[in-house]
Structure formats: C-alpha cells, structure tokens
Amino acid sequence: MIESAFWDEIWNITLLSLRVSGTAVLIGALIGVPIGTILGFRQFKGKRTLTRFVDIMLKSVINTFMGLPPVVVGLVVYLLFTASGPFGWLGLLYTPTAMIITQLIMVVPIIIGVTMSAVGSVEKAIRERALSLGATETQAAWLVLREARMGVLTSIIVAFGAAISEVGGIMITGGNIRWWTRTLTTAIVVETELGNFAMALTLGAILLSMAFIINLALTIVQLKGARR
Amino acid sequence: MPTVEVQNLSKEYSGRQVLKNVSFTVKNGEVFVLVGPNGAGKTTLLRILDLLEEPTSGRVFFNAKPIDYSARDKAVLRRKIGMVFQQTVLFNMSVFDNVALPLKIRREDESNIGKRVKETLELVRLNGFERKNALALSGGEAQRVAIAQALVTEPELLLLDEPTANLDPRNVSIVEEVLSHINREKETTIIMTTHNIFQAENLAHRVAVLNEGKIEAVGTFQEVFGKPAEPIKSFAKLENVFHGFSRITAEGTSVVDIGEGLQIEATFKKTGNVVLHVPPEEIILSIHPLFSSARNTFEGRIMQISDMGHVAKLKVKVGANKSFTVQITKRSFNEMQLNIGSKVYITFKASSVQTN
Numbered sequence: 001m002i003e004s005a006f007w008d009e010i011w012n013i014t015l016l017s018l019r020v021s022g023t024a025v026l027i028g029a030l031i032g033v034p035i036g037t038i039l040g041f042r043q044f045k046g047k048r049t050l051t052r053f054v055d056i057m058l059k060s061v062i063n064t065f066m067g068l069p070p071v072v073v074g075l076v077v078y079l080l081f082t083a084s085g086p087f088g089w090l091g092l093l094y095t096p097t098a099m100i101i102t103q104l105i106m107v108v109p110i111i112i113g114v115t116m117s118a119v120g121s122v123e124k125a126i127r128e129r130a131l132s133l134g135a136t137e138t139q140a141a142w143l144v145l146r147e148a149r150m151g152v153l154t155s156i157i158v159a160f161g162a163a164i165s166e167v168g169g170i171m172i173t174g175g176n177i178r179w180w181t182r183t184l185t186t187a188i189v190v191e192t193e194l195g196n197f198a199m200a201l202t203l204g205a206i207l208l209s210m211a212f213i214i215n216l217a218l219t220i221v222q223l224k225g226a227r228r
Numbered sequence: 229m230p231t232v233e234v235q236n237l238s239k240e241y242s243g244r245q246v247l248k249n250v251s252f253t254v255k256n257g258e259v260f261v262l263v264g265p266n267g268a269g270k271t272t273l274l275r276i277l278d279l280l281e282e283p284t285s286g287r288v289f290f291n292a293k294p295i296d297y298s299a300r301d302k303a304v305l306r307r308k309i310g311m312v313f314q315q316t317v318l319f320n321m322s323v324f325d326n327v328a329l330p331l332k333i334r335r336e337d338e339s340n341i342g343k344r345v346k347e348t349l350e351l352v353r354l355n356g357f358e359r360k361n362a363l364a365l366s367g368g369e370a371q372r373v374a375i376a377q378a379l380v381t382e383p384e385l386l387l388l389d390e391p392t393a394n395l396d397p398r399n400v401s402i403v404e405e406v407l408s409h410i411n412r413e414k415e416t417t418i419i420m421t422t423h424n425i426f427q428a429e430n431l432a433h434r435v436a437v438l439n440e441g442k443i444e445a446v447g448t449f450q451e452v453f454g455k456p457a458e459p460i461k462s463f464a465k466l467e468n469v470f471h472g473f474s475r476i477t478a479e480g481t482s483v484v485d486i487g488e489g490l491q492i493e494a495t496f497k498k499t500g501n502v503v504l505h506v507p508p509e510e511i512i513l514s515i516h517p518l519f520s521s522a523r524n525t526f527e528g529r530i531m532q533i534s535d536m537g538h539v540a541k542l543k544v545k546v547g548a549n550k551s552f553t554v555q556i557t558k559r560s561f562n563e564m565q566l567n568i569g570s571k572v573y574i575t576f577k578a579s580s581v582q583t584n
Contacts (some may be wrong), residue, residue, distance in 0.1 A: 129317040132278055133330040133377060134307035143329075147320055 006074035006199070009179070014206055017183040020096055020170065024103035026113075029156050032111030035146060036155065039112065040119025062116070065109035072100075074172035077102045081173070094175035099183070102169040107159035114158055118151020119144060153221050159215045165207065184210075231256045231275065231385060231417045237286035239272050246272045248350075248441040250263030250286070254434075257415040259407070262269045263408035263425050265508050266555060267539060269441040270421035271314065274387045277419065280313045290385075307334060316370045316392040321347060323349070323365070324358040334381065341582035348380040352406055354382055359547055368399030375403065386410070388420035392427065400427075401497055404433050407431060425453065425466060428582045440534075453503065468506040474583075475496045481578055483525075488547035493523040494581035502583050508541065508555040509582035514573045515564060523578040528552070530570045533561075542566070 081093040126147045129155035130140035165184035171184045174181035184207045230532045232254040239247040275281040282297040283532040331341045350373040392400040428435045429449045436446045445452045472486035532543035538563040545551040
C-alpha cells in the first residue's frame with residue numbers, strides 16, 4: 001500500500017511539473033516567437049544612430065531579462081497576487097496558475113532572445129538570396145523564418161529546460177502545497193529537509209532524465225539546423 | 229538592342245567611393261567578364277545590376293529601359309535576372325527544393341517545376357543529388373546548386389560574382405562548361421566577375437578591367453591583355469601580370485624567366501612565351517625570408533602604400549622595372565610597422581601562379 005501511495009504522489013508531482021512548465025512555455029512561445037522574429041528582422045536595418053541606439057538598448061534589456069533570477073520573479077508575482085496586492089482579488093496565489101504566470105515571465109525573454117538571434121543570424125544572407133531569386137519582400141521574410149525554424153525550436157526547448165528545473169519562483173508563488181502545487185523541484189527541497197531521501201532521490205532522477213531528454217532534443221535540433 | 233547599359237555609375241559608402249563613373253554596354257547574348265583585384269568594386273557593381281543596392285549616381289538601362297531603383301516592387305525585374313553570389317547561400321532543404329524554389333516563388337505549375345528542375349540539375353551534373361540536403365554538400369556542389377537556382381528560370385541576364393573562386397579544378401571546369409553551354413544554347417547574356425584573368429580569356433567575348441572603382445580598359449581579351457608573344461599593351465592595367473619565357477624543369481614544373489634575372493616557378497607545364505598572373509591576395513609579405521614550402525621568394529622594397537579600407541595594398545619593387553602588388557590586412561600592416569622603403573620579402577606558391 002505504502003508503495004502505491006509513494007508512486008501516486010510522484011506521478012502527481014511529475015504531472016504538475018510538466019503541466020505548469022509546459023503551459024508557461026506554450027503561452028511564452030505564442031508571445032515570444034512573434035516578438036523575437038520582429039526584433040530579429042530589425043537588427044540589420046539599424047544604420048542611423050538613433051535606430052542603432054534603440055536596438056542596442058532593447059537587446060541589452062532582453063539579455064538582462066533572459067538571466068532574470070527566478071526568486072525575484074517569484075517575489076514580484078507574489079506581491080502582485082497577494083491578498084493586498086493589485087491582483088489579490090483574483091485569488092490566484094498558491095495555485096498552479098500563479099506558478100504558470102511566474103514561469104511565463106521567466107521564459108518569455110528567453111524565447112524572445114534566442115528567436116531574435118536565430119532570425120538575425122540568417123536574416124541578411126537569406127533575405128538577399130531570396131530577393132535575388134525573384135522573391136517579394138513578403139516571400140523573403142517567410143523564407144528567413146523558415147531558415148530560422150531550428151533556432152526558434154531551440155528557444156522553446158531552452159525555455160522549457162529553464163522552467164522545469166526552476167525552483168525559487170514557484171516555491172514563493174505556488175507555496176509547495178502537497179497534492180496541489182508541489183512540483184519536482186519544490187518537492188526535492190522539502191523531502192530533503194524532512195530526510196525522505198528515497199523520495200528526494202527518485203524525484204531527482206526523474207528531473208535528471210527530463211534534463212537529458214531536453215538536451216538530447218536540443219542537440220538533434222542543432223545538428224539539423226547547422227549551417228556551414 | 230543592348231541588354232544592359234551602364235551610364236556614369238557611382239557608388240559611395242559612408243564617404244568612400246567604391247565605384248567611380250563606371251560606364252559600359254553589354255550586348256544581347258554576350259559574355260562580359262569584369263576582372264580586377266579584390267576590393268575593386270566588382271561585387272558592388274553586380275549587386276547594383278541585381279537591384280540589391282542603389283547607385284549613388286548614374287543610371288542602368290535594362291533592355292533600353294532605365295531601372296527605377298526607388299520602385300517598391302523590384303521583384304518584377306529581378307525575375308528576369310539570375311544571380312550567383314561568391315558566398316554560396318543555400319536553403320536548409322533538399323537540393324531539389326532549393327532548385328525548385330525560384331519557380332515556386334514565381335508560382336509556376338507543379339508539373340513544369342519537376343521537369344525544369346530535373347533538366348537543370350542534369351546541366352550542372354548534379355542528377356542523383358535531388359534528395360540530399362543542400363547544406364550537406366561540398367563547396368563545389370553547393371556552388372553548382374546555386375548556379376542551378378539561377379538558371380532554372382531561364383533568365384535573360386545571368387550575373388555571377390566570382391563563381392569559381394575557392395573551387396577545385398574539376399568544379400571550375402564544370403562551371404565554365406555550364407556557362408558557355410547556356411550562353412551558346414539559350415543565348416543568355418552573362419556578366420561575371422573573376423580575379424583570374426585567364427578564366428576571362430576562356431569565357432569572355434569582352435573583358436573589362438575594374439580597378440579601384442574605375443573601368444581601366446574594355447575590349448576583347450587580346451585587345452586588353454595582348455597576345456603572349458607581343459608586349460602586353462596594358463601592362464599596368466592589372467597588377468602582377470608578367471610576361472616571359474617558360475621552360476619545363478626536371479621536376480615537371482615550369483620556370484618562367486620574366487627578365488632582370490627574375491624567375492618565377494609555376495606548377496603548370498609550358499614551354500615558350502607565356503603571360504603570368506599572381507593574384508595579390510595569394511602573396512605572403514614578411515620582414516625576414518620565410519623558410520616554407522612556397523617555391524617563389526623575392527626580396528624587395530615597398531614603393532607605394534594604398535589604403536583600401538580594411539586592407540592595405542603595397543607595391544613591392546623587386547627589380548629595376550618589376551614590382552609586385554601585395555594585399556594584406558590593415559591589422560598585419562600596422563603590426564609589421566611597414567613604411568615606404570621598408571625591406572620586405574614576398575613569397576608565393578608555384579600553384580598560385582596563373583597562366584593562359
């Protein structure tokens with residue numbers, strides 16, 4: 001019986017982790033890929049000093065946000081959704097939704113940043129080649145996106161990898177409530193503190209296998225997308 | 229009716245004049261080859277002809293109509309022109325899809341596409357490569373795919389920027405054959421650039437020498453460079469062109485006596501009068517004699533330094549009337565602390581020596 005309850009809980013924790021990070025990355029991709037694409041296209045057009053200045057500032061801001069400490073994001077989301085906060089009336093604190101919002105804020109800059117550099121790195125050469133083959137500007141833009149597709153996929157995988165292994169943010173906004181907001185990472189923290197090393201190590205092994213699968217996918221994508 | 233007429237074309241990039249008052253006419257069905265060293269403005273000129281760049285001043289006529297560089301939709305005119313860049317850019321898709329792409333862009337019939345792609349791949353001898361990913365090809369194969377992309381639409385005008393630079397001899401001869409074939413069979417007008425003047429001799433109806441943004445000579449190869457037996461008419465038109473008497477050595481290479489006791493060793497096998505060309509970018513400049521595998525080393529003094537932006541061009545005098553032009557990066561130039569009068573050594577391989 002104990003055996004079964006043990007695995008039930010692990011199953012519940014794993015599924016919640018996948019659901020929270022998966023949803024955050026999915027919504028993040030819907031927001032981040034279009035923005036990253038537009039910014040990637042803009043990169044090479046900055047000939048004037050002002051456009052260049054705006055471009056550099058924008059890029060630096062995105063790069064800073066790419067390395068946003070999850071605990072800080074968690075803190076901000078907590079303050080926004082706590083009972084006395086501006087969104088307190090929604091009653092979302094300590095729910096999976098609050099965790100999704102936390103991770104969403106984390107992954108959007110990652111997706112924007114990686115997509116932007118993927119598009120930017122092929123933009124000039126592919127656009128000109130497409131134009132010289134008779135493409136209209138619209139057709140050329142589609143071809144640029146098509147060439148950057150592996151980079152876009154990379155951005156999504158990297159974002160998922162960051163989200164699934166993140167602990168500080170969702171700990172604050174999810175509250176690590178058993179059977180409700182406990183994920184792989186937050187569970188490892190609490191089980192280690194309680195001395196339940198069997199549980200902690202099992203969860204750790206699951207997390208590690210996920211990290212491996214993510215990196216495997218990333219390597220395959222990068223090999224397929226490699227340009228000489 | 230001339231296909232392309234260039235009138236007083238100039239191009240400036242942030243104050244630097246890349247093209248200076250360039251004018252020439254290319255007749256329908258002609259192969260017109262622009263020769264000149266790196267940095268002469270050849271690429272810029274082709275990019276202007278392909279509407280990828282706007283001229284600062286001057287006009288280009290295509291089939292007697294002036295090109296409107298401010299037009300919003302340049303695709304209409306570009307669809308009549310095929311272009312091959314020096315740096316091959318292919319799409320991450322199969323060879324077939326790469327060659328089919330220009331036809332799909334023009335919304336051609338699916339059935340017609342299959343037929344045209346097959347014919348064109350046969351022409352560049354890449355049949356059997358259809359399903360391979362284009363990014364997995366060797367440099368020579370990739371360049372032939374790029375040429376197939378330009379040819380598949382049967383353009384009226386074909387522009388090629390150094391199509392055989394960095395290719396091995398086998399790929400060079402395939403590309404040259406393809407170009408003369410389509411010029412002969414389809415009467416496609418071709419404008420191409422090269423820094424190998426002897427490729428110009430093989431392919432061109434007419435040659436133009438472009439140097440530092442200016443056209444220095446236009447005419448048939450003979451008119452511009454002269455026959456090997458005669459003194460070269462425009463000796464100064466192109467850098468590092470020498471003429472001398474060649475004899476074959478015991479090792480199977482050739483040694484060419486270019487006068488003043490100077491001898492150049494080359495990998496070709498020739499006896500008699502020859503014209504030689506050593507591209508400036510193939511020459512290594514050093515302060516001390518190099519101990520290397522390169523067969524040709526000369527001692528000389530720097531007579532002239534010209535600033536070409538990121539590269540510096542140096543004229544190195546190695547004999548009373550003989551000098552070599554050497555092209556090095558600005559960084560090397562600064563690091564070596566060179567000046568007019570500096571004693572230097574120039575070194576180049578026997579295989580870098582081109583001949584007719």
